[in-house]
Structure formats: C-alpha cells, structure tokens
Amino acid sequence: MAKKVVIDPITRIEGHYSIEIEVEGGRIKDAWARGDMFRGWEIILKGRDPQDAVNVTQRICGVCPVAHAMASVKALDSAFKVTPPDNGRIIRNLMAAGNLLHSHILHFYHLVALDFVDITAILEYKGNDPTMNNIKEWVKKEVSTGSKTAGAPFLPRYKGDYIKDKELNLTAINHYVKAFEIARTAQEMIAIWGGKMPHVTGIVPGGVAETVTAERIASYLYRLRKIKEFIDACYIPDVIAVAKAYPQWFKIGAGYKNLLAYGIFELNNEGTETYHIPGAFIEGKLETLDQKNIKEEVFYAKYSSPTGLHPFEGETTPDPKKPNAYTWVKAARYNTKPMEVGPLARMAITHLSGKRPEVSNLVTNTLKSLNADVSALFSVLGRHACRALELKIVAEQTEKWLLELKPGQPVNNHYEVPKESEGFGLTEAQRGALGHWIKIKDHKIERYQCVVPSTWNCGPRDDKGVRGVIEEALIGTPIADPENPIEAVRVVRSFDPCLACAIHVITPESNEVKTFRVA
C-alpha cells in the first residue's frame, strides 16, 4: 500500500513553502521542497535609485530586516567606495545583534516550542502567577465550549510525543509568555539606533543615521542585560532540558554536513575582519570563502532565465507553468555543492577555525555536558543548541562593542552614487548566510540579486537532481504516524525557514498512490 500525505501549509515559519515526502518502512525516503509565493523583488528594484535598495530589500523579510539592510548597505558601500566610521560600524553591529537576539528567542519559544511542549499542561497549574492563571482559565473556558477550534491558535495540533514532565511543560509555557516581552525588548534595542522596528530607517550608505549619546548607550545596555539574564536563566536551560528529554533528536536531521558562513559583526571599518568567521566546510574540510563559487541553478525552479549563473549575472524571469519546476526557490550551490547555512554553520566554522577560543570552549563544554560528540551538532537538536549558544556569545560580545562607542564622533561618511559600479555585501541573517549583489548603470540599479539563507536551506534539487539541504535532512527521519507527521515538521523548523511551507508525504509501497488527508 502506498500513501501520499499532504501537509500544506507548514505553519510557525515565515513565508509560504512546501515539501513532498516519500515514506517507506516508517522512514522518509525522499523529499521535495517548494516555495509557494513569488513577489519579484529583484525585478522591482531594476531602474531605481541604488540607495533605495536598503529600504526595499528590508521588506523581503519582516523577521530579519536588519540583515537585509546590512547586506544591502554593504553592497552599496562597496559599490560607492565608502566605509563607515567606527561609530557607524559599531551601531550597525548593535542593530544586527538586536535582530539576532529577537529572532532566535522568538524562533525557539514561539515557532518551535509547540512541537515539544504540551500546552494542555496549563490546566494543572497551581501557582499564583496572574498571567498563568489567566491562560489556565481561558483554556478551561475554551475547552468547555466543545468547538472544533477551541483553544486556537494552540489547538488543534498533531498527535505526538509531547513532553510528559509537568514542571518542564509549565516552565516552558511561562517562558513562552515571557519571551514575548524579551523579543519586544530586542526590537527596542534596534529601534534605539534604527528609528523603528520592524524595518529600520537608520542604516544608510557610509554608516548610520542615529547619533551616539550616553543616554542611548545606557538605554541599549539596560535592555541587553535584561535579555542576557533571560538567555542564561531560561533559554539555554530550556534548550538543554528539551535536549535531555529527546536525546534521539541528536541523531535525526543531519543533512549533507556541508556548511557555509559569510561571517558577521565587523571588527574593522573595511569589513575585512568579522567576529563570526567566514568559511566553507565541505566534506569534512574547512576552506576559505570565495563568493565567486556561488551559483544558482533553476532546472526545478519556476524561472525561464538561464541556469548556473553567478549572482552578478543573475536573472529572475518567472515562469509559473514551467514543466518539472516545483518551487519559487532557486537551488543555490557553492562549488556545485548544496550547503547548509545558519547558526550551526556559523558556530561550527567559527569553532573549527580556532580563532575564537570562547566559542570553542562553549561548544566543547556543552557537548561534554550532554555526553555528545561534534557529530551531534548535525541534527535537529544540534541546530537548536547552536542557536542558543550563539546568542550567549553574541550578547557577551555586544556589550563590549557597545562600550566602544564615542559620543559626539561622526556616525557616517559622505558618499556619492556613482554613474557606473558594482558591489556585493555578505553577512549573516539569523537563519544563515545572506548576500546581495548590485550592478549600477547611469546612477540606477541595472541588476540586483539576493541569495538568501532559505535559498540555501529550503531550495530544490539542482540541475543534476541533487536534493536541496532540507530535502536531504528529511531523508531517514522516522515517521511514526503519517497522519501526524510531527517528526517532519520538527526537522523543517530546526532550520528556521524563512518562507511559508507545505509538506507532501508519499508512501510508495506499490505503484499505486493513495491520497490521505493529514488531520
């Protein structure tokens, strides 16, 4: 008997995305990942003032706008031949740090936690916290209505092996609530320098628009320390508690084990040195990054433009009815290889580079405390752990950078938009390596291409039919009940995808394909 199960859409991610999975003998045998929404940013940017790109590209993603602003402004800086002064560089780092703090915490608590935490445990709450009691009363009332959607948006959910430890569930629910405040606080840290958030106006070519005052430094520091407390007291202990409750998830979702990182947090104004180390980890070997090795293939993507182009030559011509094509996401490749990007790639490459002893120590000690070796990082839990550890490191470094600011000193340098030029900006969004490439002609944008983290992680097969990163990571994942494929969404969400997803599960045990609805 063959089964085809469709999950469409996958929720608790950003965007529109879908995956088709074949299951055999209780395990995923094959997978197809699809992006379900197209807007055409690169087409819209053509012919516009290059300066507009910083604001326009932020609107690619409301979760990681600072990362897009950074990639874009670095592309413009390089094309305009301008660099920021110290204050400008540091403030950009402070905004990028705020965006990372916001997104990782939101991802773990508000996007991922409901795959592990049993929200109904709130009914057993006996404490005095008014918010917890408020939620408890609300759930009680909701459940009593008997409505099909009672308890929405937290119910219904897949049947699955949720956490059974009552205290752990209650702690996690409490932190789920608290994390809203923490995420908002991180957004405020960005707004202090960026004017507003989501979507800052304060990142400009040559630096930033906000000035340095002691009051702003103090305002940022107060919030940073509050978040640091949360990371140490809640986030890291919660990730470790989930890891201890689900040790088998250190062995699920490995993928290709090829990693790519561009580096982030500039330590000099030329941007040649970053705190996170750039590099490409291919088949067990760490190589120096060279952006010339990046190509995008489109045989399976819904574009009629040529395949195998470097982003400087990139084209984006939509063709929704193209035969064979199953996604709006292109297949990004580095030296023809599919590469995983994200916190796992950043932490592993920085660790392996040996250049940041505090990163290496933290990674090694955490693995030791979990009785796991480095290979455990290539897994669902490995990705969550790297995200949490990265946040601890970044919060610590950010405090140092903050105190390097100098009130009264300039925050930007003068620039002119050149008649003709080109440039690129490489950085890291929360979910991985992000690059923007620009070509300018007659003071206007002639060509603009973005290769986003989800192009790497969520993309389809390449021209040779080699699977994309999430497609490969799904292979071998056990599916206990194809009608409640909670395991598949755990793998997908561990990548923090930045597009809305749908998953299709096919179980071929004969030539016949029977369609089942996933309830």
Place this chain on the structure above:
Amino acid sequence: MRLTRRDFLKAAGGLGAAMLTSPFLTKVAEALEKGNKNIPVIWIQGQTDAGCSESILNTVQPTVVDIVTDIISLKFHQTVMAASGHQCIDVLHEALKSNEKFILVVEGAVPVKDDGIYCTIGEDDTGKPITFLKWVKDLGEKAMYVVALGTCATWGGIPAAEPNPTGAKPVTAIIDPKKVVNLPGCPARPHHLVGLLAHLKLFGMPELDSKRRPMVFFARLIHDNCEMRPFFEKGDFAKTFAEKKCMYLLGCKGPITYNDCPNYQWNSGLNWPIRGGSPCIGCAAESFIGSTGNGIYMRLPEAKVPGIPGLKVKADKFGTVVGAATVGGIIAHAVGRALSSKKKKEENKESKGE
C-alpha cells in the same frame, strides 16, 4: 482575568496622554466593562514579509496574551498556530461553512496575474493548490469586517510597485470595500490594529477617511506634528543623515504621509525615523515605492512647492500657525535659502558631508 476599564486606561496612558482625551478611547474603556465575548479573528498572509505580524507582537499594553485571551479569538494565523497542513486549512473551511461571525485580517498584497498562481495556501481535494486570491474572495465575502493590515494590503505596496510582476492588488480591489478598513504602514502599528479590533468588537465600524483609514490614527500628516517642524519654518535643513533638522531636502515624505508617528513614536515610544536622523520614507503613503522614478530620498517635487499644486490637498493641514498660501511661500523661501547656502558652501570647497 478580563481587561478592565482601569487596565485599558492604563494601557492607553502608555500610548501617550493625548490619546486619553480621545472620546473614542473613553467609550472603549466603558464598553470593555460589559465583558463582550471574544471576537473570532482569521488572519491570512499573502504577499507579505510577516513584518506586520512581527510589529503587532511589539504591543505593550495590552500584551499579546491579553489580546488572545481577552479581546479576540485567534482562529487562524500561520506564524503562530500549532496546527499544520490540513489541520489548519480545515479551520478556514470550517469558517466558510459556519454561521459564526468573524473578522478577517489580510496581511500582504493579493497577486491576481495568471489566476493568482504566485501565492498559494493549502490544496483542494484534487491536490491543486488554492490561491491566496481565492481565500481572500471567499473569506472576505463571509467576514463581518475585513482589516487590510499594512501598506501591501492597503495599497498593494512593494509587490505592486512598477512593473508589478505578479499583478499584486490591494484588498479593496478584491472584495467589497464597504466592509474593509485600511491600516497602512510598513509595518502596520500595534496600537492601530489593537485599537481597531477593539472598536469593531464593541462599536462596529469606526469613522474612516475617504481612503477607508480610521480617522483616529490617520487624520494628520506626519509633517503637521513633526518635532523638526520648527527647523522647517526657519528654513534650517539637514544636508546629511544624522543632522537632526528638517529633512525636507533629503527627501522626507512627512508632508505627504498620514500617520501618527510623531505623536506615539515607535517601539514603546523609544524613537521614530525622523528623531532617529533619517527622513520619513512615507511607508504608509499610497505612493510608497510605487513607480520607478519615485525615489525614497528624492526630494518632493521642487517645482511644485512654491504654488504647492502637488501638495495642495495637504496644504490646509500644514498647521494652524500659517495658512496654505503662506506655507507655499515659506517653503519656496526656505528651500531656496538652503540651496543657495549649499551652493555657496560647495563653491568654498567645504565638505557637505559629516
């Protein structure tokens, strides 16, 4: 624990004392004491970056939890809900079948080219993807009210910017505008949505302007209440970012953008773009991004300023200090002065950068 009148007034106080004087909010506070049933909300996302959702999460008082437990019943929201796949699509089908009233929140533009194939959510019984266009039509028809959340849903936004590759449309182009309320802004602001939902729940449709925006939030131009306005009046203009003066010459869109940023700032009142040293980019304006020639940092058409034909509609709102006719003169004078001083500086080979 329900939201009480006292809680609400405290919350409104957090938004700024000015709001407390609004009769609208006092009425909301009174009505909250009646303890109405939470109103079901279905929130769907099309051509969006989820920035509006992220923005709403920045709400301070009431908190996100207060909103979900006390004001609305959030039946569907892809970024928040536990359910995946058909489990969550069934919620939408259920809403179409049931007689229960609900508010539809649409975040993002609606692509209509090629029958809407550029954005799909879920599949039908035959495995064919269901377009966002169809969801907006079907759910919109059934909904009691529709909130077009953000600039993309209100005007079409960047997806609809030239050359509009996917035929992106605003919500009012898809469903009967009479039930739609527009909340433009990129992103939309937390107190706008929370205030609107509370109003719809307690009193029905609020007072709207001709573009279906609530008057309580969109009656005034940014320029009317801008803290840099005294610099504008004096003709003292910033020539680079971070100068903290009137940014008219840097392309500020405050004079054509209706929003309440100067009154309530952003992110718990910490900052807002103009205070932050950059011009307003007009993210709530109908012309945001728009045509290729419409640059973010491009000065509002200089030629039009003296007689203000381009700004004529807004001229009467330029402030109570001066009348429309004099404002034209002042702008022309001020801009002229700034430009000539800039020219002089350049002649003296002084750097105009920071």
